Amino acid sequence: EFRAEDLIQAGIENVIAIIVDNSYQRGAWWAWGGISRNVMLVKNSELRIKRVKVTPSVNLQTKKGSVALQCHVENNSLKDEKVRIHLKIFENTLPQKLLVDTSISTSVSSENTVIEHVFLPVPSFVKLWDINQPNLYQCEVSIIRDAAIINEKRSIFGFRNIEIKNQQLLLNGEAVRLAGFNRVHDHRAVGNTEPFWLVKKDLDYMKSIGCNMTRMMHAPLSPELLDYADQ
Numbered sequence: 001e002f003r004a005e006d007l008i009q010a011g012i013e014n015v016i017a018i019i020v021d022n023s024y025q026r027g028a029w030w031a032w033g034g035i036s037r038n039v040m041l042v043k044n045s046e047l048r049i050k051r052v053k054v055t056p057s058v059n060l061q062t063k064k065g066s067v068a069l070q071c072h073v074e075n076n077s078l079k080d081e082k083v084r085i086h087l088k089i090f091e092n093t094l095p096q097k098l099l100v101d102t103s104i105s106t107s108v109s110s111e112n113t114v115i116e117h118v119f120l121p122v123p124s125f126v127k128l129w130d131i132n133q134p135n136l137y138q139c140e141v142s143i144i145r146d147a148a149i150i151n152e153k154r155s156i157f158g159f160r161n162i163e164i165k166n167q168q169l170l171l172n173g174e175a176v177r178l179a180g181f182n183r184v185h186d187h188r189a190v191g192n193t194e195p196f197w198l199v200k201k202d203l204d205y206m207k208s209i210g211c212n213m214t215r216m217m218h219a220p221l222s223p224e225l226l227d228y229a230d231q
Helices: 196-208 223-230
Strands: 047-059 064-075 081-091 097-108 112-125 137-145 148-157 162-165 168-171 174-176 180-182 213-215
Touching: 047 081, 047 137, 047 148, 064 081, 064 097, 064 137, 081 112, 097 112, 148 223, 196 223
Parallel strands: 180 213
Antiparallel strands: 047 064, 064 112, 081 097, 081 137, 137 148, 162 168, 168 174
């Protein structure tokens, strides 16, 4: 990601050219070239939530959960700003159930970024993420100005506990017998672009024959694959 406003002129047609170097390099698999992930031109407000890191935790005895948030707030304006940040946590179901609804204030100097750390206890018992019951929650962080949302970012997560004891992997306190596969994002028709239909087909098939873990390639993975694995 990089800023481009100085390269774009309003009111006229602008051309964006992307050059891809597909020089062949011998490696462990076919070196597919080209652009393998989505490319977007995004118009942001001067104030935005640049990044949110969500760290959920759960007490397995009480089934009480909490969420630690690391919110990166970016100010691209030429003046210092006071910012109101709205924080919500939902059960990621239809309809969604609102569990936490709060807000904080912060100040961001011109052309700068601040990081706010927020700890949010979840008041109700949480539903654990499990292999066969992948319960998910959603965090929504937004910047509010004059009662309007000017920028927001969402993140999906689950409450689970993973430990290794006595040479066993424990998921939520219970031993898991691991059975898995190695998956390389390489396809004769679509290369390494990983369209969602292919992601779904592969993961559904692996799970149908007992897979509960997989090495998902050492190259960067598509967000769609990681999201579907959560689900």
